[in-house]
């Protein structure tokens with residue numbers, strides 16, 4: 001353990017210098033890891049040293065300030081320290097009785113999160129592994145609830161004879177929503193895709209026109225924080241239509257829902273509190289160590305009805321408490337509340353707000369640095385921490401230039417950015433979501449982009 005602590009502390013002390021892109025190629029990593037399985041035990045300290053040597057060249061520098069590739073957090077030190085303790089304590093959080101302290105830490109965090117996100121205070125939270133599994137949980141609860149409202153007993157009759165449920169979602173819903181829906185047994189023919197505007201927001205007028213045509217149980221999936229533009233769906237209108245048409249409303253707020261924590265940004269997600277369920281990550285914008293997300297459901301009874309695992313060998317929780325496993329799709333799992341509790345106690349409300357506002361300021365500052373250069377097109381309205389750039393004219397020539405700029409920035413490796421395809425164009429995506437990022441790091445990235453543009457012009 002001492003060896004691991006020394007290596008980890010040294011790594012974190014170098015966070016500002018770790019290259020954002022992992023420098024090692026695939027073959028050298030294979031060579032480093034593909035050692036024969038030893039026939040006999042070896043000293044753990046030696047193995048830990050070897051692990052660190054093998055892994056570091058293949059680590060992305062996303063604990064540093066110059067990583068803009070995806071919405072990824074930087075694993076704040078307070079959460080990491082508590083995560084070490086979580087491993088050392090070796091707690092298995094499933095039912096309450098397997099780790100009372102871990103269960104109570106999650107209950108305390110439930111209060112903190114509902115308060116920070118300003119969601120209904122009586123809602124329940126499952127501490128899940130990521131937004132994908134949190135949306136999966138929300139959608140399981142949604143499916144069960146709308147079928148129950150339709151008079152169908154899913155636990156008795158099973159999914160294969162259930163009435164058709166329609167999933168109503170924006171054309172640009174995140175890919176993990178589709179993944180969750182496919183895991184659940186839905187297919188393309190069950191989706192009603194609603195048109196989106198220029199920022200990828202679901203259009204309330206199209207939703208209003210389509211809903212009356214959809215018969216039977218329905219679930220509307222809205223989005224807080226579009227993956228490329230950062231935009232928010234019009235939640236107030238969506239929730240009004242959901243109520244009118246007796247639909248369940250789920251919000252995928254993996255990173256964007258954190259805008260609700262800051263008074264200066266809350267107006268972007270007005271009405272988000274009117275949904276029935278939400279998925280939000282801790283390991284993205286909040287900077288919790290990985291394996292941290294929240295499946296939030298307004299009605300705890302529906303949440304528990306879908307998730308509870310009952311067995312005679314699992315002792316019930318004490319009066320006033322609940323089994324953490326009755327909120328997630330796992331029984332045994334990591335005690336996710338400890339790192340989160342330590343992180344939120346360390347940052348406090350103003351620490352969370354300062355970081356979110358700083359990242360949004362960095363995104364706007366960066367857009368300002370590039371605006372006015374005729375070679376650069378900012379494709380989104382920079383409202384939170386996302387900037388989508390394209391270079392050159394629309395079409396193959398511009399796409400090739402954008403790909404060359406991404407490759408140029410990655411090769412320089414002062415900053416990391418990735419690409420995507422949006423609005424029919426290849427784009428360079430910038431997500432500002434590392435705790436350490438400040439305006440000067442945006443200047444570094446802008447410099448890399450300009451140098452890549454100059455090189456492409458030669």
Ligand SMILES: Cc1ncc(COP(=O)(O)O)c(C=O)c1O
Nearest residue numbers: 130131132174176227252254281
């Ligand atoms: C809008 C949105 N939803 C869902 C996810 C998936 O989150 P996770 O990787 O935590 O499963 C992401 C990831 O970037 C996202 O941006």
